Amino acid sequence: MKPMSNGRRTALRAMPAALALAAGTSARAAEPGAFPSKPIRLLVPFPTGSGTDLAARIIAAEAARAAGQSVVVENKPGANGIIATGQVARAAPDGYTMLITSNSHVANRHLFKRLPYDPIADFKAVAMYRRPTPLILAVGPASKHRSIADLAAAARAPGAKLSYASGNSSSHVAGELFRQVTGADMLYVPFKGNAEAMTEVAAGRVDMIFADLGAFLDVGRGLKLVPLVVTGPEPLAALEGVPASPDAGLGRLSISSWGVFLVPSATPDAVADRLHQLVAAAVRTPAMQQYLVASSSVAHAPPRAEIEAFLRSELTYWGAIIQKAGIEPQ
Numbered sequence: 001m002k003p004m005s006n007g008r009r010t011a012l013r014a015m016p017a018a019l020a021l022a023a024g025t026s027a028r029a030a031e032p033g034a035f036p037s038k039p040i041r042l043l044v045p046f047p048t049g050s051g052t053d054l055a056a057r058i059i060a061a062e063a064a065r066a067a068g069q070s071v072v073v074e075n076k077p078g079a080n081g082i083i084a085t086g087q088v089a090r091a092a093p094d095g096y097t098m099l100i101t102s103n104s105h106v107a108n109r110h111l112f113k114r115l116p117y118d119p120i121a122d123f124k125a126v127a128m129y130r131r132p133t134p135l136i137l138a139v140g141p142a143s144k145h146r147s148i149a150d151l152a153a154a155a156r157a158p159g160a161k162l163s164y165a166s167g168n169s170s171s172h173v174a175g176e177l178f179r180q181v182t183g184a185d186m187l188y189v190p191f192k193g194n195a196e197a198m199t200e201v202a203a204g205r206v207d208m209i210f211a212d213l214g215a216f217l218d219v220g221r222g223l224k225l226v227p228l229v230v231t232g233p234e235p236l237a238a239l240e241g242v243p244a245s246p247d248a249g250l251g252r253l254s255i256s257s258w259g260v261f262l263v264p265s266a267t268p269d270a271v272a273d274r275l276h277q278l279v280a281a282a283v284r285t286p287a288m289q290q291y292l293v294a295s296s297s298v299a300h301a302p303p304r305a306e307i308e309a310f311l312r313s314e315l316t317y318w319g320a321i322i323q324k325a326g327i328e329p330q
Helices: 006-012 051-067 079-090 104-111 148-156 169-182 194-202 213-220 269-283 286-294 304-325
Strands: 040-044 071-075 097-102 123-128 133-139 163-166 187-190 208-212 226-230 259-264
Touching: 040 051, 040 079, 051 071, 051 097, 051 269, 051 286, 079 097, 079 104, 079 259, 097 104, 104 169, 104 304, 123 269, 123 304, 133 148, 133 169, 133 194, 133 213, 148 169, 148 226, 163 169, 163 194, 169 187, 169 208, 169 304, 194 208, 194 213, 208 213, 259 269, 269 304
Parallel strands: 040 071, 040 097, 163 187, 163 208
Antiparallel strands: 097 259, 123 259, 133 208, 133 226
16 A cells, blocks of 8 residues: 555644554553553554554554553555564464554465465454445546446457556456456556556556555545546445446446454454454544544444454455456465
């Protein structure tokens, strides 16, 4: 996930000062013998300033205030999230090292030949903080395609070779799903991140991109990208007039991004439950609600068992798309 633009980051950081800083220690001390009794490390596998990073810092601040212990946010970007995830998998299973990650966590299982961990067996779910958010299929401002039907027809035309830009695993896999749903023959054009990929689409050098909603609102709108469809079951209030994929006749074009907190699998359930309580309570605070509104997200803190079932389902879903696309693991 790429850093947010200066304008949107400034708007989010105009929240109360505590929300933009790493968590500090509450004046209320933790009860003797209760968890946590020392600072918690929260690893973020993406750069400082990314959407996941900003959410992590707000939740860390609110959780620290409630727990009476610091929650220290550490950014460990690299290898599509594998570096930070591997560190958490190998950490002591005591609840004092936690990971916040995204859908790349399950996609990596199918995109890489070897991972230093199992994305399901080596982790225990703690909490989610927002509902899965659909991606946005967008084209450049000079594109002649002004509807998803027109784009799909052009992509299927004999001899056509449209291209799609990809800045992360979400946009890559979504592009492959579009190929499967439409039967189109399209060229995959990878970039280091979504901001660069969207810039190339805006310039007309690549035909389209599937962007995370936050990235589209943050960068895509500024580049005057034209949204054609939302890859979810319903339209979004933030994108009035843009149809959802079922309304556009592409009901199978369903893929989303999400965020989740994880700990090593051997962490005691009582500790994971306490962490869940802290995160879920933080999600309900005005500070986090303000962030979610600013990033066009919806709060979501389901039970841990529901999250673990969701992760297994997503692992299968993303794997089926990747395997059908014939993407060779790196």
